[in-house]
Structures are given as C-alpha cells and as structure tokens.
Amino acid sequence: MYTSSPELNLLIGTLGAALIAAMFSFFNLISTKESKVSDFRQKWIDELRNDITSYVRQMELVQTLSREGIVLAAKGSKLSSEERVELDRLKEQCTAHLTKAKTSHTLIQLRINKKEKAKKAKNINEDFLRALKETYIESSKVDVHKYNADLDNVVSTAAELLKMEWVRVKKGEFAYRCSFLFAVAAIIIGISVLIGIAKTVYYKDPSLDTPKISSSSELINEKVFLYRDFSETIETSFLMT
Template sequence: MSIETLFSSNIIVPIIVAFIGFLVAVTTAVIAKEQKVSEFRQKWVDDIRSDLAIALQNSYDCLYELQNPSTEESVKKYNISYRELEFRCNLIILKLNPKKDEVFIELIRKLLKDLFVVSQDTTKLNIQSCQQTAAQFQKMSHGLLKKEWERVKKGEKHFLIFRNFGELCLFAFVTAFLIMLAVSKFPEYFLTT
C-alpha cells in the first residue's frame, strides 16, 4: 500500500488529526497546571521569605536587648521580640517539610532555646553562642530560599518528565512522518517487496 493510498483513505487522516488534537489538549492542560503550581510555589516562597526576615530581625532584636543593661524596658522589648520570633518560627516550621528540612527545623528550635537560655543567663559565652546560631539561621534561610527559587525556575519534577517525554514523542512522530514521506516520494531508494 502506497502512502498516497493510505492518506487518500478515510481512515488515517481522521486518526492523525485526532492524535494531534489529543497531544495539543494534553499539552495545554499540563502547561496550565504547571503555571498554576508555579504561582502557588512563588506565593509560598514570598511568604516564607517574609517570615524568615521577620524571624531573623526578631532574633537580632532579642540579642540586642539582652546585651543592654537589664532594665524593665529592655526586658519588655525582649519579651515582645521573643514572642513574635516564636510565632514566626512556628509558621516557618509548619511551612517546611519535616523530613527534607529536618536540619533547618532543628536549628530553628535551637535558636529559640538559645535565646531563652541567654535570657536567664546573659554571660558573654551564651550570647556569642546565640549570635552564632542566629548567623547560621540566616545562612540556612538563604540556602532554603535559593533552593526553592531554583525549583520555581525549573518547574516541578513531574512536569519536567512529562515535557521530556513529550519532546521524545514529538521527535518520534515527526521522524516517522518524514520517513513515510520519503518512502512515498522516493520508492526507488527503499526496498519494497
């Protein structure tokens, strides 16, 4: 059966048109879903960035108040900053993955504990340890935000797999079509039985 006969029949053309329509519909749906997921992830990144910045500022405010002479005003400011820090840290912990971000969650808990210990015993050694924990918190926050931004840029893993599979299918379809076209136009170059 020649390619002209195949394309002139009423069977193959509707099948090819339906297949192309199916590919377009599925691709459009997947792209729309990926864009929506990307919007949600970007919102999540913005929210956690805000929470991390506020938590970091509150931890430094607590440290500042603890290094000043202990007056009633500094104790009051420390308590306000510490409560806000606890709230923000709890929000951050709830937004993180308990398994993947276990190290970061433990660091957050250590920061809260260290600040509480320093409020009870303001020795220089305790304050330095707490400052190191706060600096480590800042560094890990930066790493988390960078990792999540890369994820937003690249897209979700499932989307990447689907896109790569789609590109492979498209390449195979175009190759098959070109081979069929070459066979029909230049039959003398191909073995036919």
C-alpha cells in the same frame, strides 16, 4: 514509485492533525497545572523568606532588650524610680518581640517539609531546622557573640534552603518535565507512524510500471494484422472512386 488520491491525503492529514492536536492539548493541560504549582511554590518561598527575616529581627531585638534589662536588674534595690519604669518597659517590649518571634518560628516550622524524600533536600532542611532550634532555645543566653553566630547560622542555612527551592521553581515541577519529554517523544513517534502509514498506502510496486516485452511471434502477428487492415483500407478507397 508512489501514488496517492485526494481521499487518502485527506484521511492521513486528518489523522495527523488530530493526533498532534491531542498531544498538544494534553501537554498544555499538564503545563497549566504545573505552572500553577510553581506559582504557589514561589509564593511559599517569598513567605518563608519573610518569616525568617522577621524571626531573626525579633530575636535580635529580644537579645538587645534582654541585655539592657539585665544591666538594670543587676542594681537590685539601688534602682531609681525612673530605672524601674525603664525596666518594666524593657520587659514589655521584650515580651512583645518574643511573641512575634514565636509566631514566626511556628510559621517557619509549618512551611518546612520534614518528610522530604530527596536526600540532599532533606539534609538542607534538617540543618536549617537544627540551627533554628538552637537560637530559639538559647534566646535567653547572655553570650552575645555566640548567639549572634547562631543567628548567622540560621541565615546561612536559610539561604541554602531558599536557593534549593528556587532551583526547583526554575526547573519546573517533576510532572511538568516528564510531560514535556513525553509530549516531544509522542510527537516524534506520531510523525514516524504517519510517515510509515503514508509509505504503506502510497507505495506501488515498480514492477507494475515495467513495459511488457512482447515475444517475436506476437510482433509478427501484429504486423500481419496491421498490413491486412491497411490493404483493406486502400482497396475500399479504390472501389469508391
């Protein structure tokens, strides 16, 4: 059997509300912080994608202009004045695009974590940086097919890297996932503790509510007492009349 009082109800309710409120406040703090981190990671992904796109585009233009320049330069002394002007223009454009490619290349390298601890993520990063390095070193190659294949390799490894980072954003940061599980576990434990406290406080031994069985002698004495009391009442009433 259970019993309770308004004071105990108020105490248990107050403790429970305070515990749950504290848990949710802690969880909300972690959630807000890690949400910001995820926003920064998403921004980093977008900027990395833009840098990779810019790098590949600039290197393709460098290759195209270089091939045109090589064809003109092969004429040597047979170049006309117009062709010389065109060759100078190609050199200027090639230099400008190469400068932009170098900038994108540097930004890409700065954005990649070279000390990644997770083995799979580390391998993906290394594959991408290796492919990027090959295209940057071989930018002067005349073999168009080979160089285009190298650029395609950059794009494919970059796609795998970006996908990996997107999965991280989708899952949430590690601290966020841990805090979420901790909050759920803490709520379950807190509710269990409150239930245990309530049972301990409200519980009443059933034996206390068991009617007391009187002995035969006690019953006889009680009947005699009631008979005497009844007789005295009748006698008093008779005398008064």
